[in-house]
Amino acid sequence: MFRDYLDLLKKVDDFTNNLKAKHNEKITCHSGCSKCCITGITVWKIEFDHLQTNSPSYKLTSPPDDSSRCKFLNANGLCSIYKIRPLVCRLWGLPLMIGPDTADSLHKLDSSITKNGSGSVLMCCDLNFDGDISKAALPANDLLNADLVLTTLAAINHVYCEKFDSDVTKRFSIESII
Ligand code: SF4
Ligand code: SF4
Known part of the structure:
Protein backbone atom coordinates (compact mmCIF):
# COMPACT_ATOMS: atom_id res chain seq x y z
CA MET A 1 0.00 0.00 0.00
CA PHE A 2 2.85 2.40 0.86
CA ARG A 3 5.53 0.83 -1.35
CA ASP A 4 6.05 3.75 -3.75
CA TYR A 5 6.08 6.23 -0.88
CA LEU A 6 8.62 4.15 1.06
CA ASP A 7 10.77 3.85 -2.09
CA LEU A 8 10.80 7.66 -2.35
CA LEU A 9 11.77 8.05 1.33
CA LYS A 10 14.57 5.55 0.81
CA LYS A 11 15.89 7.43 -2.22
CA VAL A 12 16.00 10.66 -0.21
CA ASP A 13 17.70 8.87 2.71
CA ASP A 14 20.23 7.33 0.31
CA PHE A 15 20.95 10.82 -1.05
CA THR A 16 21.44 12.09 2.52
CA ASN A 17 23.78 9.25 3.45
CA ASN A 18 25.81 9.77 0.30
CA LEU A 19 26.02 13.50 1.03
CA LYS A 20 27.25 12.80 4.57
CA ALA A 21 29.85 10.34 3.30
CA LYS A 22 31.22 12.94 0.87
CA HIS A 23 30.81 16.22 2.76
CA ASN A 24 30.53 15.37 6.45
CA GLU A 25 32.96 18.11 7.46
CA LYS A 26 30.73 20.79 5.88
CA ILE A 27 27.42 19.55 7.34
CA THR A 28 26.44 21.33 10.57
CA CYS A 29 22.91 19.85 10.84
CA HIS A 30 23.13 17.34 13.70
CA SER A 31 21.13 15.18 16.06
CA GLY A 32 19.87 17.30 18.95
CA CYS A 33 19.31 20.41 16.84
CA SER A 34 15.54 20.65 16.47
CA LYS A 35 14.95 24.26 15.51
CA CYS A 36 13.08 23.19 12.39
CA CYS A 37 10.69 21.01 14.44
CA ILE A 38 7.85 23.46 14.71
CA THR A 39 4.16 22.84 15.26
CA GLY A 40 1.67 22.88 12.39
CA ILE A 41 3.45 20.65 9.86
CA THR A 42 1.00 19.24 7.34
CA VAL A 43 1.34 16.35 4.89
CA TRP A 44 -0.56 14.63 2.09
CA LYS A 45 -3.01 11.79 2.68
CA ILE A 46 -0.57 8.96 1.93
CA GLU A 47 1.98 10.39 4.36
CA PHE A 48 -0.63 10.87 7.04
CA ASP A 49 -1.99 7.32 6.65
CA HIS A 50 1.54 5.94 6.77
CA LEU A 51 2.18 7.80 10.04
CA GLN A 52 -1.11 6.71 11.52
CA THR A 53 -0.61 3.07 10.53
CA ASN A 54 2.91 2.85 11.93
CA SER A 55 2.79 5.15 14.95
CA PRO A 56 1.40 2.48 17.34
CA SER A 57 4.90 0.92 17.28
CA TYR A 58 6.36 4.13 18.70
CA LYS A 59 6.18 5.70 22.11
CA LEU A 60 4.63 9.04 21.25
CA THR A 61 5.72 11.81 23.55
CA SER A 62 3.34 14.08 25.36
CA PRO A 63 3.16 17.61 23.96
CA PRO A 64 6.12 19.80 24.98
CA ASP A 65 5.44 22.83 27.18
CA ASP A 66 6.31 25.15 24.32
CA SER A 67 3.28 25.18 22.02
CA SER A 68 5.41 26.38 19.10
CA ARG A 69 7.30 23.04 19.01
CA CYS A 70 6.27 19.86 17.17
CA LYS A 71 4.47 17.49 19.52
CA PHE A 72 6.67 14.57 18.44
CA LEU A 73 9.79 16.09 20.00
CA ASN A 74 10.83 14.22 23.11
CA ALA A 75 12.37 15.71 26.26
CA ASN A 76 15.86 15.30 24.78
CA GLY A 77 14.99 17.32 21.69
CA LEU A 78 14.87 14.21 19.50
CA CYS A 79 12.11 13.10 17.13
CA SER A 80 10.09 10.27 18.71
CA ILE A 81 8.97 9.06 15.28
CA TYR A 82 12.31 9.53 13.53
CA LYS A 83 12.14 6.35 11.44
CA ILE A 84 8.68 7.17 10.08
CA ARG A 85 8.94 10.98 9.96
CA PRO A 86 7.46 12.45 6.79
CA LEU A 87 9.33 13.64 3.72
CA VAL A 88 9.41 17.33 4.65
CA CYS A 89 11.30 16.50 7.86
CA ARG A 90 13.89 14.62 5.81
CA LEU A 91 14.32 17.39 3.24
CA TRP A 92 14.74 20.56 5.30
CA GLY A 93 18.46 20.32 6.04
CA LEU A 94 19.44 19.16 2.54
CA PRO A 95 20.86 21.34 -0.24
CA LEU A 96 17.80 21.73 -2.45
CA MET A 97 17.85 22.86 -6.06
CA ILE A 98 14.54 24.51 -6.94
CA GLY A 99 13.79 24.76 -10.67
CA PRO A 100 13.11 28.03 -12.55
CA ASP A 101 9.28 27.97 -12.34
CA THR A 102 9.12 27.52 -8.58
CA ALA A 103 12.17 29.78 -8.16
CA ASP A 104 10.26 32.60 -9.89
CA SER A 105 7.39 32.28 -7.40
CA LEU A 106 9.79 32.19 -4.44
CA HIS A 107 11.65 35.24 -5.72
CA LYS A 108 8.35 37.15 -6.01
CA LEU A 109 7.56 36.28 -2.39
CA ASP A 110 11.04 37.14 -1.12
CA SER A 111 13.38 39.20 -3.30
CA SER A 112 16.37 38.25 -1.14
CA ILE A 113 16.12 34.74 -2.63
CA THR A 114 18.56 34.97 -5.51
CA LYS A 115 18.38 32.92 -8.66
CA ASN A 116 21.49 31.53 -10.35
CA GLY A 117 22.41 31.79 -14.03
CA SER A 118 19.99 29.02 -15.02
CA GLY A 119 17.12 30.66 -13.12
CA SER A 120 17.14 28.06 -10.34
CA VAL A 121 17.48 28.64 -6.60
CA LEU A 122 19.72 26.76 -4.18
CA MET A 123 18.12 26.53 -0.73
CA ASP A 132 25.91 29.60 3.86
CA ILE A 133 25.16 26.81 1.44
CA SER A 134 26.78 28.67 -1.48
CA LYS A 135 30.16 28.63 0.29
CA ALA A 136 29.96 24.83 0.54
CA ALA A 137 30.42 24.83 -3.27
CA LEU A 138 28.76 21.44 -3.70
CA ASP A 147 10.93 19.82 -7.82
CA LEU A 148 11.40 16.22 -8.92
CA VAL A 149 11.03 14.84 -5.37
CA LEU A 150 7.91 16.88 -4.61
CA THR A 151 6.31 16.16 -7.98
CA THR A 152 6.95 12.45 -7.45
CA LEU A 153 5.34 12.62 -4.01
CA ALA A 154 2.32 14.44 -5.44
CA ALA A 155 1.95 11.76 -8.14
CA ILE A 156 2.22 8.93 -5.61
CA ASN A 157 -0.37 10.64 -3.40
CA HIS A 158 -2.66 11.13 -6.39
CA VAL A 159 -2.67 7.42 -7.25
CA TYR A 160 -3.21 6.54 -3.57
CA CYS A 161 -6.13 8.96 -3.19
CA GLU A 162 -7.82 7.66 -6.32
CA LYS A 163 -7.60 4.13 -4.95
CA PHE A 164 -9.24 5.15 -1.68
CA ASP A 165 -11.57 7.77 -3.17
CA SER A 166 -9.99 10.53 -1.07
CA ASP A 167 -9.51 14.24 -1.73
CA VAL A 168 -6.13 14.56 -3.47
CA THR A 169 -5.75 18.23 -2.46
CA LYS A 170 -6.34 17.80 1.27
CA ARG A 171 -3.50 18.34 3.78
CA PHE A 172 -3.42 16.79 7.27
CA SER A 173 -1.72 17.94 10.46
CA ILE A 174 0.81 15.30 11.53
CA GLU A 175 0.18 16.15 15.20
CA SER A 176 -3.48 15.21 14.96
CA ILE A 177 -2.54 11.51 15.35
CA ILE A 178 -1.53 12.15 18.98
S1 SF4 B 1 7.94 14.81 13.07
FE1 SF4 B 1 9.94 14.67 14.06
S2 SF4 B 1 11.41 15.52 12.58
FE2 SF4 B 1 9.34 16.16 11.96
S3 SF4 B 1 9.05 18.19 12.89
FE3 SF4 B 1 8.20 16.66 14.31
S4 SF4 B 1 9.88 16.16 15.74
FE4 SF4 B 1 10.77 17.19 13.94
S1 SF4 C 1 17.56 21.22 9.32
FE1 SF4 C 1 18.42 23.03 10.34
S2 SF4 C 1 17.14 23.44 12.14
FE2 SF4 C 1 16.70 21.34 11.40
S3 SF4 C 1 18.04 19.99 12.59
FE3 SF4 C 1 19.16 20.53 10.72
S4 SF4 C 1 20.37 22.36 11.19
FE4 SF4 C 1 18.84 22.13 12.81
Whole structure:
Protein backbone atom coordinates (compact mmCIF):
# COMPACT_ATOMS: atom_id res chain seq x y z
CA MET A 1 0.00 0.00 0.00
CA PHE A 2 2.85 2.40 0.86
CA ARG A 3 5.53 0.83 -1.35
CA ASP A 4 6.05 3.75 -3.75
CA TYR A 5 6.08 6.23 -0.88
CA LEU A 6 8.62 4.15 1.06
CA ASP A 7 10.77 3.85 -2.09
CA LEU A 8 10.80 7.66 -2.35
CA LEU A 9 11.77 8.05 1.33
CA LYS A 10 14.57 5.55 0.81
CA LYS A 11 15.89 7.43 -2.22
CA VAL A 12 16.00 10.66 -0.21
CA ASP A 13 17.70 8.87 2.71
CA ASP A 14 20.23 7.33 0.31
CA PHE A 15 20.95 10.82 -1.05
CA THR A 16 21.44 12.09 2.52
CA ASN A 17 23.78 9.25 3.45
CA ASN A 18 25.81 9.77 0.30
CA LEU A 19 26.02 13.50 1.03
CA LYS A 20 27.25 12.80 4.57
CA ALA A 21 29.85 10.34 3.30
CA LYS A 22 31.22 12.94 0.87
CA HIS A 23 30.81 16.22 2.76
CA ASN A 24 30.53 15.37 6.45
CA GLU A 25 32.96 18.11 7.46
CA LYS A 26 30.73 20.79 5.88
CA ILE A 27 27.42 19.55 7.34
CA THR A 28 26.44 21.33 10.57
CA CYS A 29 22.91 19.85 10.84
CA HIS A 30 23.13 17.34 13.70
CA SER A 31 21.13 15.18 16.06
CA GLY A 32 19.87 17.30 18.95
CA CYS A 33 19.31 20.41 16.84
CA SER A 34 15.54 20.65 16.47
CA LYS A 35 14.95 24.26 15.51
CA CYS A 36 13.08 23.19 12.39
CA CYS A 37 10.69 21.01 14.44
CA ILE A 38 7.85 23.46 14.71
CA THR A 39 4.16 22.84 15.26
CA GLY A 40 1.67 22.88 12.39
CA ILE A 41 3.45 20.65 9.86
CA THR A 42 1.00 19.24 7.34
CA VAL A 43 1.34 16.35 4.89
CA TRP A 44 -0.56 14.63 2.09
CA LYS A 45 -3.01 11.79 2.68
CA ILE A 46 -0.57 8.96 1.93
CA GLU A 47 1.98 10.39 4.36
CA PHE A 48 -0.63 10.87 7.04
CA ASP A 49 -1.99 7.32 6.65
CA HIS A 50 1.54 5.94 6.77
CA LEU A 51 2.18 7.80 10.04
CA GLN A 52 -1.11 6.71 11.52
CA THR A 53 -0.61 3.07 10.53
CA ASN A 54 2.91 2.85 11.93
CA SER A 55 2.79 5.15 14.95
CA PRO A 56 1.40 2.48 17.34
CA SER A 57 4.90 0.92 17.28
CA TYR A 58 6.36 4.13 18.70
CA LYS A 59 6.18 5.70 22.11
CA LEU A 60 4.63 9.04 21.25
CA THR A 61 5.72 11.81 23.55
CA SER A 62 3.34 14.08 25.36
CA PRO A 63 3.16 17.61 23.96
CA PRO A 64 6.12 19.80 24.98
CA ASP A 65 5.44 22.83 27.18
CA ASP A 66 6.31 25.15 24.32
CA SER A 67 3.28 25.18 22.02
CA SER A 68 5.41 26.38 19.10
CA ARG A 69 7.30 23.04 19.01
CA CYS A 70 6.27 19.86 17.17
CA LYS A 71 4.47 17.49 19.52
CA PHE A 72 6.67 14.57 18.44
CA LEU A 73 9.79 16.09 20.00
CA ASN A 74 10.83 14.22 23.11
CA ALA A 75 12.37 15.71 26.26
CA ASN A 76 15.86 15.30 24.78
CA GLY A 77 14.99 17.32 21.69
CA LEU A 78 14.87 14.21 19.50
CA CYS A 79 12.11 13.10 17.13
CA SER A 80 10.09 10.27 18.71
CA ILE A 81 8.97 9.06 15.28
CA TYR A 82 12.31 9.53 13.53
CA LYS A 83 12.14 6.35 11.44
CA ILE A 84 8.68 7.17 10.08
CA ARG A 85 8.94 10.98 9.96
CA PRO A 86 7.46 12.45 6.79
CA LEU A 87 9.33 13.64 3.72
CA VAL A 88 9.41 17.33 4.65
CA CYS A 89 11.30 16.50 7.86
CA ARG A 90 13.89 14.62 5.81
CA LEU A 91 14.32 17.39 3.24
CA TRP A 92 14.74 20.56 5.30
CA GLY A 93 18.46 20.32 6.04
CA LEU A 94 19.44 19.16 2.54
CA PRO A 95 20.86 21.34 -0.24
CA LEU A 96 17.80 21.73 -2.45
CA MET A 97 17.85 22.86 -6.06
CA ILE A 98 14.54 24.51 -6.94
CA GLY A 99 13.79 24.76 -10.67
CA PRO A 100 13.11 28.03 -12.55
CA ASP A 101 9.28 27.97 -12.34
CA THR A 102 9.12 27.52 -8.58
CA ALA A 103 12.17 29.78 -8.16
CA ASP A 104 10.26 32.60 -9.89
CA SER A 105 7.39 32.28 -7.40
CA LEU A 106 9.79 32.19 -4.44
CA HIS A 107 11.65 35.24 -5.72
CA LYS A 108 8.35 37.15 -6.01
CA LEU A 109 7.56 36.28 -2.39
CA ASP A 110 11.04 37.14 -1.12
CA SER A 111 13.38 39.20 -3.30
CA SER A 112 16.37 38.25 -1.14
CA ILE A 113 16.12 34.74 -2.63
CA THR A 114 18.56 34.97 -5.51
CA LYS A 115 18.38 32.92 -8.66
CA ASN A 116 21.49 31.53 -10.35
CA GLY A 117 22.41 31.79 -14.03
CA SER A 118 19.99 29.02 -15.02
CA GLY A 119 17.12 30.66 -13.12
CA SER A 120 17.14 28.06 -10.34
CA VAL A 121 17.48 28.64 -6.60
CA LEU A 122 19.72 26.76 -4.18
CA MET A 123 18.12 26.53 -0.73
CA CYS A 124 19.00 24.94 2.58
CA CYS A 125 18.18 25.39 6.26
CA ASP A 126 20.01 28.52 7.45
CA LEU A 127 21.63 26.53 10.25
CA ASN A 128 23.21 23.91 8.05
CA PHE A 129 26.51 24.29 6.14
CA ASP A 130 27.53 27.00 8.63
CA GLY A 131 24.66 29.16 7.42
CA ASP A 132 25.91 29.60 3.86
CA ILE A 133 25.16 26.81 1.44
CA SER A 134 26.78 28.67 -1.48
CA LYS A 135 30.16 28.63 0.29
CA ALA A 136 29.96 24.83 0.54
CA ALA A 137 30.42 24.83 -3.27
CA LEU A 138 28.76 21.44 -3.70
CA PRO A 139 28.90 19.81 -7.13
CA ALA A 140 25.60 19.69 -9.03
CA ASN A 141 25.18 15.95 -8.38
CA ASP A 142 25.11 16.63 -4.63
CA LEU A 143 22.16 19.02 -4.85
CA LEU A 144 18.74 17.42 -4.47
CA ASN A 145 16.25 18.20 -7.24
CA ALA A 146 13.41 19.34 -4.97
CA ASP A 147 10.93 19.82 -7.82
CA LEU A 148 11.40 16.22 -8.92
CA VAL A 149 11.03 14.84 -5.37
CA LEU A 150 7.91 16.88 -4.61
CA THR A 151 6.31 16.16 -7.98
CA THR A 152 6.95 12.45 -7.45
CA LEU A 153 5.34 12.62 -4.01
CA ALA A 154 2.32 14.44 -5.44
CA ALA A 155 1.95 11.76 -8.14
CA ILE A 156 2.22 8.93 -5.61
CA ASN A 157 -0.37 10.64 -3.40
CA HIS A 158 -2.66 11.13 -6.39
CA VAL A 159 -2.67 7.42 -7.25
CA TYR A 160 -3.21 6.54 -3.57
CA CYS A 161 -6.13 8.96 -3.19
CA GLU A 162 -7.82 7.66 -6.32
CA LYS A 163 -7.60 4.13 -4.95
CA PHE A 164 -9.24 5.15 -1.68
CA ASP A 165 -11.57 7.77 -3.17
CA SER A 166 -9.99 10.53 -1.07
CA ASP A 167 -9.51 14.24 -1.73
CA VAL A 168 -6.13 14.56 -3.47
CA THR A 169 -5.75 18.23 -2.46
CA LYS A 170 -6.34 17.80 1.27
CA ARG A 171 -3.50 18.34 3.78
CA PHE A 172 -3.42 16.79 7.27
CA SER A 173 -1.72 17.94 10.46
CA ILE A 174 0.81 15.30 11.53
CA GLU A 175 0.18 16.15 15.20
CA SER A 176 -3.48 15.21 14.96
CA ILE A 177 -2.54 11.51 15.35
CA ILE A 178 -1.53 12.15 18.98
S1 SF4 B 1 7.94 14.81 13.07
FE1 SF4 B 1 9.94 14.67 14.06
S2 SF4 B 1 11.41 15.52 12.58
FE2 SF4 B 1 9.34 16.16 11.96
S3 SF4 B 1 9.05 18.19 12.89
FE3 SF4 B 1 8.20 16.66 14.31
S4 SF4 B 1 9.88 16.16 15.74
FE4 SF4 B 1 10.77 17.19 13.94
S1 SF4 C 1 17.56 21.22 9.32
FE1 SF4 C 1 18.42 23.03 10.34
S2 SF4 C 1 17.14 23.44 12.14
FE2 SF4 C 1 16.70 21.34 11.40
S3 SF4 C 1 18.04 19.99 12.59
FE3 SF4 C 1 19.16 20.53 10.72
S4 SF4 C 1 20.37 22.36 11.19
FE4 SF4 C 1 18.84 22.13 12.81
